[in-house]
Each structure stands twice: as C-alpha cells, then as structure tokens.
Amino acid sequence: xxxxxxxxxxxxxxxxxxxxxxxxxxxxxxxxxxxxxxxxxxxxxxxxxxxxxxxxxxxxxxxxxxxxxxxxxxxxxxxxxxxxxxxxxxxxxxxxxxxxxxxxxxxxxxxxxxxxxxxxxxxxxxxxxxxxxxxxxxxxxxxxxxxxxxxxxxxxxxxxxxxxxxxxxxxxxxxxxxxxxxxxxxxxxxxxxxxxxxxxxxxxxx
Numbered sequence: 001x002x003x004x005x006x007x008x009x010x011x012x013x014x015x016x017x018x019x020x021x022x023x024x025x026x027x028x029x030x031x032x033x034x035x036x037x038x039x040x041x042x043x044x045x046x047x048x049x050x051x052x053x054x055x056x057x058x059x060x061x062x063x064x065x066x067x068x069x070x071x072x073x074x075x076x077x078x079x080x081x082x083x084x085x086x087x088x089x090x091x092x093x094x095x096x097x098x099x100x101x102x103x104x105x106x107x108x109x110x111x112x113x114x115x116x117x118x119x120x121x122x123x124x125x126x127x128x129x130x131x132x133x134x135x136x137x138x139x140x141x142x143x144x145x146x147x148x149x150x151x152x153x154x155x156x157x158x159x160x161x162x163x164x165x166x167x168x169x170x171x172x173x174x175x176x177x178x179x180x181x182x183x184x185x186x187x188x189x190x191x192x193x194x195x196x197x198x199x200x201x202x203x204x205x206x
Contacts, residue, residue, distance in 0.1 A: 015129045019122065020072060023133060026115055027069035030076040031057055033111055034165065053171055056178040064181040071193045073200050074134050077166040078115060078159055083139040089155065090143040104160040112163055113156035120144050120152060132200050135166065167199055 035058040060068070069075065079085050104112075122130045123144035130136045136144070167173050173195065180189040 015072070015126060015133065019126065019129070019133075022118060023072075023074060024066075024070050026111075026118060027071060027075045028066055029111055029114075030165075031060075031065045031069060033107060034058075036107065053174045053178065056175070060178065060181055067186075067189060068177055068181045071196060073132060073166075073196055074115075075166055076115065077135065077162075077164045077168075078112065078119070079162045079164075080119065080134045080136045080140060083137050083143070086140045086143050089159070090147050090151070104157070108160050108163060109156060112160040113153065115163075116152050116156055116159065117149070120147070120149065132197070135200060167196070170199065173199065 034054060057065070119130070119134055119136075122133060123136065123141045127141045127145065130141050130144075131138070165174070173192075176192045176195070177189075180192045183189070
C-alpha cells in the first residue's frame with residue numbers, strides 16, 4: 001500500500017504514485033549517501049552542501065530523513081539542467097567506456113546507475129514531469145528519450161563525478177528543510193517542500 005502522503009502530491013498531477021514513491025526512495029538513499037562519505041569525498045565530487053548543512057543532514061534520524069525525502073522532486077542532481085552536457089554525452093555514448101571514468105566508490109556508482117535509469121524512464125514515459133521532478137529542460141528530455149537502456153551503465157561510470165545536492169547554492173532552502181524535519185509540525189515541512197517546487201519552476205522560466 002502506497003503512503004497516503006505520496007498520494008497527496010499526485011492530486012491534479014500526471015505523475016504516478018509509483019514514480020513518486022521511487023523518487024522518494026532515491027532521495028532517501030541520496031541523503032544517506034551524503035552522510036556516509038567524508039568531507040573530502042563530498043568536496044571532490046562537488047555534491048554536498050556547506051559543512052554546517054551537511055552536518056545537519058548527518059544528524060537527522062532515519063525517520064526525519066525519510067520525511068525530507070518525501071518531496072515531489074529530486075533532492076539530487078546530475079547536471080540535468082545542462083542540455084549541452086547531456087546532448088554531447090548521449091549522442092556519443094558509443095565513444096565512452098568505463099575505462100574513461102575516474103575511480104568512484106561502489107555506493108556512489110550504484111546510486112548514480114539507479115538515478116540515471118530513473119531519469120531515462122521518466123523522460124521516456126512522462127517527459128513533462130521530468131522537467132520538474134529532475135530539472136531537465138526540453139532538449140535534455142529529448143536526448144534521454146533518444147537512447148536505449150544499454151548506454152546507462154557506462155554513463156553511470158563517467159557521470160558519477162557530477163552527483164550533487166540539488167540547489168546546493170541555496171543554503172536557505174536546505175537550512176529550512178533540515179530545520180523543519182526536526183520539528184513536530186508536519187505542515188511546516190510540507191511548506192518548505194513546496195518551496196522547492198517554486199525553485200524548480202523558476203529555473204524553467206526563459
């Protein structure tokens with residue numbers, strides 16, 4: 001049985017409950033990933049937040065991280081808004097190999113592999129939703145729709161270095177998100193999560 005909270009996000013939306021549930025699980029895994037690696041790793045990958053906010057995420061309980069993860073958008077990013085990057089990578093997938101990739105730990109590689117499969121699936125089946133769920137623009141969605149599943153493993157190996165927290169340059173959002181998770185009022189957390197939709201929409205404006 002799907003959580004009713006997830007169902008509430010789908011009201012008036014074309015995004016399925018199953019897609020949002022998968023996204024919530026990815027968000028939770030990403031939050032866990034940011035807590036299980038060193039500051040040096042996060043710095044090298046450019047992924048995380050300022051040290052104080054990374055510490056706040058690490059201090060959250062599993063229940064609190066699960067609550068934060070229950071957003072109708074990704075909390076992680078793989079340069080999905082950079083259409084020139086993905087156009088190049090997806091048009092030339094045959095030219096890349098695992099040997100071209102930097103050394104990445106197994107947990108990160110596995111997460112990026114699953115995240116790219118999710119991105120490919122959403123782009124192929126709900127391309128309008130991909131713009132808000134993942135921050136893709138229309139050209140990036142089209143590029144993902146133009147490839148097959150066989151190219152994804154090699155892409156995971158080369159793209160893992162780009163894994164980042166979404167809106168990592170907006171510490172006010174992350175501070176509000178982690179702060180709200182520590183309070184007993186679920187409505188406060190919901191309001192902060194909805195503010196993320198405003199951030200996503202603003203990036204889609206011309």
